[in-house]
Amino acid sequence: MSKDWPLWEVFVRSKGGLSHRHVGSVHAPDAEIAVRHARDTYTRRMEGVSLWVVPSSSIHASDPSDDAAMFDPAADKVYRHPTFYNIPDGITHI
Amino acid sequence: MPSLPPIRPEDEACAEKAPGAGTFDAPPVDHPNAMLVEYLLRLGDDSLILSQRLSEWTGHAPSVEVDLSLANMALDLIGQATHFLNHAGELEGQGRDGDALAFHRDVLDFRNCMLVEQPNGDFAQTMARQFLFSTWQKMLFERLIDSRDELIAAVAAKAVKEVTYHQELAEEWVIRLGDGTEESHGRMQDGLEWNWRFVPELFEMDRVAGEMAARGIGTDLQAFREDYLTKVRGVIEQATLAQPKDQRPILGGRRGHHSEHLGHLLCTMQFLPRTYPGAVW
Numbered sequence: 001m002s003k004d005w006p007l008w009e010v011f012v013r014s015k016g017g018l019s020h021r022h023v024g025s026v027h028a029p030d031a032e033i034a035v036r037h038a039r040d041t042y043t044r045r046m047e048g049v050s051l052w053v054v055p056s057s058s059i060h061a062s063d064p065s066d067d068a069a070m071f072d073p074a075a076d077k078v079y080r081h082p083t084f085y086n087i088p089d090g091i092t093h094i
Numbered sequence: 095m096p097s098l099p100p101i102r103p104e105d106e107a108c109a110e111k112a113p114g115a116g117t118f119d120a121p122p123v124d125h126p127n128a129m130l131v132e133y134l135l136r137l138g139d140d141s142l143i144l145s146q147r148l149s150e151w152t153g154h155a156p157s158v159e160v161d162l163s164l165a166n167m168a169l170d171l172i173g174q175a176t177h178f179l180n181h182a183g184e185l186e187g188q189g190r191d192g193d194a195l196a197f198h199r200d201v202l203d204f205r206n207c208m209l210v211e212q213p214n215g216d217f218a219q220t221m222a223r224q225f226l227f228s229t230w231q232k233m234l235f236e237r238l239i240d241s242r243d244e245l246i247a248a249v250a251a252k253a254v255k256e257v258t259y260h261q262e263l264a265e266e267w268v269i270r271l272g273d274g275t276e277e278s279h280g281r282m283q284d285g286l287e288w289n290w291r292f293v294p295e296l297f298e299m300d301r302v303a304g305e306m307a308a309r310g311i312g313t314d315l316q317a318f319r320e321d322y323l324t325k326v327r328g329v330i331e332q333a334t335l336a337q338p339k340d341q342r343p344i345l346g347g348r349r350g351h352h353s354e355h356l357g358h359l360l361c362t363m364q365f366l367p368r369t370y371p372g373a374v375w
Contacts, residue, residue: 040162
């Protein structure tokens with residue numbers, strides 16, 4: 001039965017003010033049941049106050065074979081981190 | 095099929111003439127809280143027996159997600175049963191707690207409605223039973239929030255949220271299976287037909303129910319019967335299912351007259367504490 005159901009990615013907001021975080025996935029025949037399955041699977045120990053489900057097929061992911069071109073160039077650009085810069089003495093509120 | 099026919103008024107009249115006035119299954123009346131204890135057993139046993147039924151699905155449900163849904167409902171129900179049965183044991187004053195009442199009573203002493211003890215059948219039959227029961231239990235608990243018994247009021251206030259979820263989940267499955275494939279439609283129709291004859295018992299106002307309603311502890315079940323039927327019929331229609339035909343009502347669970355299924359259920363449920371008395375987790 002569940003093998004015929006589409007997969008849904010589940011996002012949980014653990015408390016008000018925090019953003020939804022990906023926690024896993026569920027099978028379900030449609031969005032409403034997916035929310036209920038997500039509730040029963042991922043929030044049964046008070047983990048959340050809000051749920052999103054997204055059809056896994058709607059997620060467009062980066063291609064692992066492109067990893068080198070996608071992510072390696074960022075590796076040697078430490079100056080993109082604010083901590084790269086020395087703050088002169090006497091500068092406050094930064 | 096349930097093994098026992100309903101007890102008709104003429105049967106009761108006949109039993110009145112029997113030795114002991116036919117009271118082999120009557121509640122004990124020798125303490126002041128007898129009626130309330132009886133009422134608490136009804137509330138507790140409904141939740142307990144349905145919980146046991148649902149937990150039979152654990153590891154067997156159509157998917158791991160559904161497995162969790164059913165187990166979650168079972169856990170909610172066992173929590174309700176624990177409160178109601180512990181309270182019944184305290185008022186009874188015989189030194190029995192909820193566990194003793196759950197594991198050391200026999201079939202004739204259970205006061206659950208017949209609907210909850212009915213076998214799971216397939217997933218559709220289980221969901222049909224859940225829908226018919228949770229819709230009723232939600233309406234009941236909404237009213238018991240105002241009970242004069244503090245514990246009943248408190249449990250109802252907490253449990254109504256749980257039961258609202260059970261009701262919604264079961265309703266969604268009734269609609270999906272009913273309005274699904276030819277196969278699922280047929281199975282849901284069969285599931286409703288199987289369970290339908292146990293619905294009238296939910297609204298039976300006997301002496302205990304009447305007395306409890308009059309004392310503001312219980313509630314008049316007939317008062318929300320029409321709302322219930324309207325709700326159920328609406329969902330059945332939305333699910334493109336046929337309204338089940340009214341069948342001969344099966345009554346008697348509240349007086350300890352159960353279908354053959356309850357004994358088998360209790361065998362499984364009570365085996366361990368009876369075989370190993372005092373066993374702890």
